[in-house]
Amino acid sequence: MNQEHIDLSGQAAIVTGSGRGLGLAFARALARAGAAVVVNDVDADAARQAAQLIASEGGRAVAEVVAVGSAEAADRLVARAVDSFGRLDILCTNAGILRDRVLWNMSDDEFDRVIETHLRGTFTCVRAAVRRMRSQGEGGRVVLVSSISGQRGKFGQGNYAAAKAGIAAMARTWALECARANVTVNAIVPVAMTQMVASIAALAPVAQAMARGEPLPETVRQGLGLGTPEDVAPLLVFLASRAAANVSGQCIGIGGDKLSLWSQPAEVRVAYRDGGWDAEAIARSWAQGVGQRLEPYGDEIKLPE
Numbered sequence: 001m002n003q004e005h006i007d008l009s010g011q012a013a014i015v016t017g018s019g020r021g022l023g024l025a026f027a028r029a030l031a032r033a034g035a036a037v038v039v040n041d042v043d044a045d046a047a048r049q050a051a052q053l054i055a056s057e058g059g060r061a062v063a064e065v066v067a068v069g070s071a072e073a074a075d076r077l078v079a080r081a082v083d084s085f086g087r088l089d090i091l092c093t094n095a096g097i098l099r100d101r102v103l104w105n106m107s108d109d110e111f112d113r114v115i116e117t118h119l120r121g122t123f124t125c126v127r128a129a130v131r132r133m134r135s136q137g138e139g140g141r142v143v144l145v146s147s148i149s150g151q152r153g154k155f156g157q158g159n160y161a162a163a164k165a166g167i168a169a170m171a172r173t174w175a176l177e178c179a180r181a182n183v184t185v186n187a188i189v190p191v192a193m194t195q196m197v198a199s200i201a202a203l204a205p206v207a208q209a210m211a212r213g214e215p216l217p218e219t220v221r222q223g224l225g226l227g228t229p230e231d232v233a234p235l236l237v238f239l240a241s242r243a244a245a246n247v248s249g250q251c252i253g254i255g256g257d258k259l260s261l262w263s264q265p266a267e268v269r270v271a272y273r274d275g276g277w278d279a280e281a282i283a284r285s286w287a288q289g290v291g292q293r294l295e296p297y298g299d300e301i302k303l304p305e
Contacts, residue, residue: 006241009034012085013240014077016068016125017095019046021194022145024053025229026092026236031059033237036085040077040095042067060085068095068121074128087136090240091129092143093122093167100156111159118163126174130183139182141240144171146187146251151262152299168251172264175249184248186239189262190232191225191255220256227256235259268295 008030018027019041027037031054039054039061041047047063054061064080066073081088097117099110126142133140149157150164171187178185191197193216198207206220210228220226235254238244253260271289273281 006033006237006243008090008237008240011035011089011240012038012081012087013090013092014038014040014081014088014125014129015092015094016040016077016121018092019043019050022190022192022229022232023092023094024050025192025233026094027061028054028057028059029230029233029237030090030092030240031061032057033241035090035240036060037062038077038081038084039063040068041065067117068093068125069116071124071128073121074124077125078128078132082132088129088132088140089138090141090143091125092145092236093125094145095121096145096160098157098160100160102156103158106158114159115163118160119166122167122170126170126185130174130178130181133183134181137181140184141244142174142178142183142185143236143239144168144185144187146171146189148189148191148253148299151189151251153297154299168262171251172249179248184239184244186244186248187251188232188235188239189251189253189260190229190235191253191258192227192229192232194229197226216256218257222257225253225255225258225260231256269293 013030013035015023015027015030015037017023018039027039027050031037037054037059039047039050042065044065047065051061051063062080062084064077066076068074078088095117097114099114101110122144129142144167146168147160147164149161150168153161168187171185174185193207193210197203206216206226210216216227232254235252239247251262253262269290271285
């Protein structure tokens with residue numbers, strides 16, 4: 001995706017969780033397009049080094065070290081953007097953690113921490129940002145980060161999948177609520193080789209090849225739609241630009257050589273029965289009616305042969 005005609009000069013952005021990995025790629029891409037960026041991370045060294053890297057590349061960036069989740073953290077991020085750059089135009093909620101565990105072994109803390117960071121952190125940051133954008137009266141761009149796990153589910157990720165599905169639902173809802181203020185809200189569904197993704201056992205050979213500096217083969221870039229964080233970042237730049245002024249409420253996938261639009265939840269088959277349904281009537285009609293072909297679920301990654 002070519003960024004040379006997209007100019008975000010004069011705009012200010014916040015990217016949560018941008019000290020490394022996908023978030024850093026997002027922040028650098030926005031800065032290269034001309035936006036001033038608040039880099040956020042819980043790791044102070046990572047946040048400051050990311051801001052310094054962006055500055056060394058000719059961009060403008062400041063670091064704000066805080067864990068997203070609370071309203072206070074969100075207010076700090078918005079205040080840092082306004083104090084540093086005078087405004088806020090773009091928010092990308094990328095911060096996230098994993099605490100994978102199968103249902104019967106997952107602790108309350110493992111569930112709560114993932115929900116706090118992903119779901120509550122997205123809510124509080126977007127709320128604070130949209131309040132600022134509405135007060136400026138010039139619109140804005142909000143880009144959330146969802147996941148294939150949130151679209152299809154994934155073994156051992158009940159907490160993460162629930163949060164990412166919630167994020168997709170919030171994007172659709174907030175797109176409706178923010179439309180009159182000319183604030184678009186979309187969700188990216190990225191597929192990139194980050195530290196999180198590299199921990200998936202099936203992708204160990206790909207991660208090892210990337211670590212050796214080897215290019216990803218077409219079977220991975222197109223077959224899996226998997227690439228680098230830098231392959232994902234241009235979608236954020238597009239969604240932040242005037243070119244995407246009419247794009248809102250969408251879940252858009254990107255990874256490797258693949259760009260996709262995810263379908264919105266919809267009824268796929270419907271049946272009616274005069275007087276309503278009892279359990280026996282559902283059982284009699286199920287296999288030939290609504291249940292004749294069940295929907296797929298689960299996201300099992302397998303390397304192409």
